[in-house]
Amino acid sequence: MAGVWILADRREQTLELLNIGREIATRLGTRLVALVSADLNQAQEYILHGADEVLIMPPLADEQPLSAYVPVIAEEARQNDPDIFLVAGTSQGKEMAARIAARLNTGLGSDCIGLNFDETQQKLVMDRLIYGGAAVQTVVCLTCPQMATVPPRMFAPATPQNGRQGVVRELAPPPPSGVKILSRKPREHAAGDITEAKVLVCVGRGFENQADLKLAQELAETIGGVIACTRPLAEELHWLPERSYIGLSGEKVKPELYIGVGVSGQIQHTTGIRDAKVICAINRDENAPIFDTADYGIVGDLYDVLPKLTEECKKALGK
Amino acid sequence: MPRIITCFKWVIDEADIKVVADSRELLLERVSYKISDYDRNAIEEAVRLFEQHGGSVAAITVGPPAAKKGLKDVLARGPEKAYFVNDSSFTELEPAQTAAILAKAIQTRIEYDLIICGEGSSDLYAQQVGPRLAELLGIPCATFVNKLTLDGEQLIAERKIDDGIEVVALTLPALVTVLPDINTPRIPGLKQTLEANKKPIVEITVKDLNQTFTPCLQTLKVRGTTMERNCQKFGAEPTEISKFVEALLKEGVIA
Ligand SMILES: Cc1cc2nc3c(=O)[nH]c(=O)nc-3n(C[C@H](O)[C@H](O)[C@H](O)COP(=O)(O)OP(=O)(O)OC[C@H]3O[C@@H](n4cnc5c(N)ncnc54)[C@H](O)[C@@H]3O)c2cc1C
Numbered sequence: 369m370a371g372v373w374i375l376a377d378r379r380e381q382t383l384e385l386l387n388i389g390r391e392i393a394t395r396l397g398t399r400l401v402a403l404v405s406a407d408l409n410q411a412q413e414y415i416l417h418g419a420d421e422v423l424i425m426p427p428l429a430d431e432q433p434l435s436a437y438v439p440v441i442a443e444e445a446r447q448n449d450p451d452i453f454l455v456a457g458t459s460q461g462k463e464m465a466a467r468i469a470a471r472l473n474t475g476l477g478s479d480c481i482g483l484n485f486d487e488t489q490q491k492l493v494m495d496r497l498i499y500g501g502a503a504v505q506t507v508v509c510l511t512c513p514q515m516a517t518v519p520p521r522m523f524a525p526a527t528p529q530n531g532r533q534g535v536v537r538e539l540a541p542p543p544p545s546g547v548k549i550l551s552r553k554p555r556e557h558a559a560g561d562i563t564e565a566k567v568l569v570c571v572g573r574g575f576e577n578q579a580d581l582k583l584a585q586e587l588a589e590t591i592g593g594v595i596a597c598t599r600p601l602a603e604e605l606h607w608l609p610e611r612s613y614i615g616l617s618g619e620k621v622k623p624e625l626y627i628g629v630g631v632s633g634q635i636q637h638t639t640g641i642r643d644a645k646v647i648c649a650i651n652r653d654e655n656a657p658i659f660d661t662a663d664y665g666i667v668g669d670l671y672d673v674l675p676k677l678t679e680e681c682k683k684a685l686g687k
Numbered sequence: 688m689p690r691i692i693t694c695f696k697w698v699i700d701e702a703d704i705k706v707v708a709d710s711r712e713l714l715l716e717r718v719s720y721k722i723s724d725y726d727r728n729a730i731e732e733a734v735r736l737f738e739q740h741g742g743s744v745a746a747i748t749v750g751p752p753a754a755k756k757g758l759k760d761v762l763a764r765g766p767e768k769a770y771f772v773n774d775s776s777f778t779e780l781e782p783a784q785t786a787a788i789l790a791k792a793i794q795t796r797i798e799y800d801l802i803i804c805g806e807g808s809s810d811l812y813a814q815q816v817g818p819r820l821a822e823l824l825g826i827p828c829a830t831f832v833n834k835l836t837l838d839g840e841q842l843i844a845e846r847k848i849d850d851g852i853e854v855v856a857l858t859l860p861a862l863v864t865v866l867p868d869i870n871t872p873r874i875p876g877l878k879q880t881l882e883a884n885k886k887p888i889v890e891i892t893v894k895d896l897n898q899t900f901t902p903c904l905q906t907l908k909v910r911g912t913t914m915e916r917n918c919q920k921f922g923a924e925p926t927e928i929s930k931f932v933e934a935l936l937k938e939g940v941i942a
Contacts, residue, residue, distance in 0.1 A: 377849075378849075433853070433855060435828075438822070458848070458849045459830065459831050459846075459847065459848045459849055460848050460849065462814050462815075462818075462830070463818050463828070463830040463831075466782075466814065466815040466817075466818035466819050466822075467818045467819065467821070467822045467828070469783065469815070469819065469903075470783070470786065470818070470819035470820075470822035470823055471822055473783075473903070474783075474903055475781065475783055475902070475903030475904040476782070476783070476813075476815060476903075476904075477904065478782075478812070478813040478814055478815060479812075479813075479814075493907070496813075497812070497912075498810060498811050498812065498909070499699065499701035499704055499713075499809075499810055500701040500809060500812070501912060502701050502704045502706065502713075502911060502912060503704070503706070503713055503909050503910060503911050503912060504909070504910055504912055505811075505906055505908075505909050506906070506907040506908045506909070507781075507904045507905060507906050507907065508904070508905050508907060509903060509904055509905075510902065510903055510904065510905050511903045545827065546826065546827025546857055546858045546861065547827045547828070547829060547855050547856070547857050548855060548856045548857075549853055549854070549855050550843070550854045550855060550856055551853075551854045552851060552852070552853050552854075553851045553852040554850060554851040555849075555850055555851035555852070567940070567941065591941045592941070592942070599867075603866065603867060603868045604867065604868045610847075616812065617812075624940045625935065625938075625940035625941065634702070635701055635702070638914070639912070642912070642914060645938075645940060646935070646938050646940045647916060648931075648935070654920070659918060659920060660914075660916075660918060661914045661916055662916055662917075662918065663916045663917035663918070663919065663938075664917060664919050664920075664921065664931055664934050664935070665918075665919070665920045665921065666920075666921045666922070666923060666927070666928065666931055667920055667921070667922060667923065668922065668923025669923070672923055673923050673928070676923075676925060676928050677928055677931070677932070680925075680928050680929050680931075680932045681932055681941065684929075684932050684933075684936060684941075685941065685942065
């Protein structure tokens with residue numbers, strides 16, 4: 369029966385995958401199938417946004433994780449033989465995709481930063497970062513379905529088209545799973561969205577204490593920026609919310625200006641700032657790798673430089 | 688008493704990779720190798736649980752003969768024994784192959800209650816081997832775990848998902864992949880390094896596994912990423928700082 373299948377755990381990502389999925393399905397001359405959790409109203413919305421068929425996963429018990437659906441989805445895929453299966457690259461999505469791929473004995477391109485459909489070969493040509501971002505690997509899948517996980521916000525959301533018709537079908541409830549959810553805690557939300565900010569002041573391990581971050585905050589306020597950080601500050605020290613860190617496993621950003629303060633510039637971090645218009649760095653180590661990827665750098669101790677720099681910016685901007 | 692397996696990969700240190708500016712070819716002649724960063728957390732967590740609950744802890748890796756160097760390193764970090772699934776064709780395995788080889792080796796020769804893998808490998812970072820391995824072994828799995836407690840027959844794992852934190856219970860045997868903030872890996876000292884020399888290493892060949900492992904993915908090309916930037920440096924004196932600010936004003940990025 370074939371088709372292009374998409375799976376996402378949230379609405380935004382479903383809409384993004386509907387957009388790229390619709391394009392590929394049309395070029396392949398096949399149907400677009402969206403797998404969604406629970407809500408019937410959403411099924412109609414997804415049909416208007418490009419799906420030909422919506423497969424609904426019936427609601428889970430409180431203690432059941434989303435991954436309980438892995439065997440159900442894999443079985444459904446085995447029966448319907450999709451050509452291509454795209455999954456949102458969220459943490460749950462990445463786990464689901466890897467497990468489904470294992471069950472179907474097929475290949476999976478993880479975290480694809482580029483997806484091209486080669487019509488002559490009927491292949492999804494996938495670009496992904498390797499070696500912490502030092503290189504791009506281009507892969508194709510030799511088995512079927514060709515699977516890929518796609519990071520959030522890589523594609524624009526699909527736009528609705530009036531009058532589209534489609535089929536809605538409910539999947540079987542999942543079998544009991546060996547994983548039981550005991551509790552959930554929602555994530556704390558970051559103050560400013562670093563992916564939208566025009567100016568980012570990024571703090572790194574060069575800061576000795578959390579309280580010292582106010583030095584960076586003052587600079588950020590002066591130049592109209594938002595605070596971002598490196599992974600260790602969010603994941604190990606928990607000084608800033610997790611959505612604040614930039615890089616390979618964090619957020620990719622595209623500000624006009626990025627200033628890395630006390631950031632060494634390891635490739636896994638700088639991969640996330642590649643698209644910044646201007647990159648600046650403040651580091652006391654003149655050999656820090658960040659200086660090789662920066663347009664302008666100040667070699668100096670951040671505790672000495674930041675107050676002076678904030679002052680100078682205030683003066684220059686008449687604040 | 689849990690029998691724990693920790694999986695690790697011997698990888699190129701990405702910090703040593705140089706990119707040829709024009710061709711964007713990678714220069715790998717002078718690279719050094721290391722135990723993949725996240726796997727150090729996986730090894731540490733396995734050893735930590737072993738120290739708390741007893742049982743056993745073994746490390747396993749799949750790779751070409753050159754990966755042998757990683758075995759001493761891993762044993763110095765605490766595991767009692769290492770398994771090395773070794774073949775000269777195992778140089779550029781893709782995740783489906785690695786998981787299939789690990790599954791076969793583990794299934795046929797290692798008894799276990801818990802398998803711990805890193806979140807991803809620091810070279811390919813596909814984040815697939817752990818969850819794929821769990822599926823192939825038919826055991827429950829939790830990925831992106833940042834806290835792990837063993838409570839009799841149950842494993843309690845705190846996992847980080849996009850919306851927040853999920854605390855889950857897994858029935859053993861089970862597999863988890865761990866995040867870097869789960870622990871701080873110990874740095875082996877001289878004593879641990881000497882002790883490592885005496886620990887057993889079990890080599891397993893492809894022939895022993897009696898199966899072929901065909902890739903599901905094909906790499907068409909690899910090219911280095913480059914970042915062309917100004918690389919202009921200033922000092923920390925006031926005059927230098929004002930030059931820096933002038934440069935930003937000229938770029939029109941602050942206002
Ligand atoms: C697979 C993988 C994925 C990863 N993903 C990410 C990611 O997405 N994002 C990310 O950020 N990291 C990521 N990392 C981690 C990354 O490799 C680095 O370890 C991390 O970015 C380093 O953070 P840092 O620059 O803050 O700290 P460090 O590397 O410790 O650097 C601190 C810097 O501060 C300077 N410094 C110290 N004191 C001062 C002072 N008083 N004044 C001025 N400068 C000072 C030092 O010279 C040094 O250069 C990943 C790693 C791996 C293996």
